[in-house]
Amino acid sequence: MSETATDLDAEDRRGETGTSLDEDDRMKPEFVAAVIDRVEAGDTEGARALVAPLHPADLADLFELAPSDQRRPLATALAEMLDGDVLAEMNDWVREELIDALQPHEVAELATHLDTDDAVAIIEDMEEDDQRAVLRAMEPDDRAAIEEALSFPEESAGRLMQRDLIAVPEHMTVGGVLDYLRYHEDLTTDFWEIFVVDAGHHPVGTCKLSWILRTPREVAVADVMAREQTLIPVDMDQEEVALRFQKYALISAAVVDQAGRLVGMITVDDIVHIIQEEAGEDILRLSGAGDGDINEPILTTVRTRLTWLIINLGTAAISASVVGLFQGTISQLVVLAVLMPIVSAMGGNAGTQTMAVSVRALALNQLPPSNTRRIIFREFRIAVMNGLCLGLLLGVTVYLIYGMASLGVVICLSMIINNLIAGLAGVLVPVSLDKAGADPAVSSAVFVTTATDVMGFFSFLGLAALWGLHS
Incomplete structure (x- = not known):
């Protein structure tokens, strides 16, 4: 029987991380203990060498599995590896504990390298004074994007959406789109479709990347785009957003403001987290167990x-x-x-x-x-x-x-x-x-x-x- 791509990917990751993960892709207790032992012994280089092959999600698991009194020494030893991608994958309570140990400029530096939605997830739970200090330490453009996101209600599409997306006018040709993507280095690199907008920046259609790659250069984008699309109001609750993704089998969707202008996009990887979070939240609420998080105080x-x-x-x-x-x-x-x-x-x-x-x-x-x-x-x-x-x-x-x-x-x-x-x-x-x-x-x-x-x-x-x- 042939192995699936998922199985092969898991094997590759276990190969890269040595003996850190078991056959179920979970971190082994002995690996966690080995890293902590090296940190306690002052062998910072040894600890870094052990965790160097880890994926950001696995490194986040390491912090969650470490005893609470060992997390700050571990963060100090692995400071160079504790980037925004790791924090974005981390449990909320553990992340908040580590963020409290960082200086505002360090948090600002981490947030700058994240998508807006992940940066907001890190900053939104901080105390108001700490929030202001972090925002002051950020670049003006990044600060404006975060402040705008924080102005939306919690658990809304505005908090969830990413500002970095690809939008082109409907009169552009496919060749023009390809040239635009190739020669503008400041564009986002993570997207699944291109949004087509009119002169008022209202979304009028979408183009999948596969359509762009398989269509002759001289064809107008308006001739190949899909005009029917699911638009997400910026103030829509995240649970309703998840239901729309599920109902219409979406990979990504445009987010629009009250005037119907394109202001961001939501991608399915964010929705997976929302579905898991909402499902677990409802089950725990039925029992009156609160968040039910083992890391909760x-x-x-x-x-x-x-x-x-x-x-x-x-x-x-x-x-x-x-x-x-x-x-x-x-x-x-x-x-x-x-x-x-x-x-x-x-x-x-x-x-x-x-x-x-x-x-x-x-x-x-x-x-x-x-x-x-x-x-x-x-x-x-x-x-x-x-x-x-x-x-x-x-x-x-x-x-x-x-x-x-x-x-x-x-x-x-x-x-x-x-x-x-x-x-x-x-x-x-x-x-x-x-x-x-x-x-x-x-x-x-x-x-x-x-x-x-x-x-x-x-x-x-x-x-x-x-x-x-x-x-």
Whole structure:
């Protein structure tokens, strides 16, 4: 069987980096330890020799895997290799820690050699005074580009876009474009398509590089360009940008300001990071775990998690109060106390399943108003079928164990009721929060869990009280 290009590339990288990477392209712990040992021993040259073959992404991994108290000595020893490309690949928390150790002019020098979006990612998290100091140390043109990017909302296309792109007028010929690319050394070298603009710098089409290379020189660009293109408003949220890239299979896209003028471009390599970041962020928010980054300061993590744990403590108190209403019923048949957590837990699991599907559908724009009713009816049918199956299974099991048919019927009905509540809450809560302008990934879990706990206890104990169950 032939090896793929990806496999060969991975093998080449492992060959270049010696024994630093394992078969899964991950950095070996013994390699990290060897580099740190040389830094501690004062063997700076030896440490540099070890890491010299590393790709910037692998060098960033080295800093992330190093103990936090060793990162600054490591940065000092490898200062000449710690360039902008390495910082751009680095974890946000680790990068911020290292940036704090650098002087403003050093940060400015690093940012100057980066694309605008990567430079902004480094500077935007700095303290305001440090930001100003770094910007003052930059060249006027670079400073203006960074300041403009920082003026846009966080996580918007304006923060994400690159200013360096290739734009040509529509009257230019293919030969003119080729000459322009060859003889202007200050042009960006990383691009996949050329944007065609009118006299007002409004994008009117795009040309893939393959079209330019395969078209005779005398042909006008306007005759080969694609006039249909996806334009990204400068204030669009980065999650929506990622959805457009996914939907239309884009490699790059033009970013336009409020007047429709071309101001930048976004490329797919940036979108890969956004998709990964947004997906992980939504999963962690559903659990109330904050950023969930292992490099995040402990006190920050504790504060984030404790907030949601305290909220959950309040909702647990509500559930407990429902149980308290039926103390007399429980005292007459103690087995109710054994069985009621099952009803609540199964409802909670069902609600979490539906909620996860709904939050994902909202994130992917699959739940517009026209589709919401159909999804609610779909989840209702699923909840009925799941409730019937689980209810019958649990009801028969309870009857066989305790010999009480009435108890089996009560727990069967309560399972059906709570599964219906879970299914409806799993859809309605995220949709309602989204319409109210709240992030459903952050808040849905609390409300859905509360609904299934309260209704699970209330339906089971309420039916038991109405049935008059007793020992």
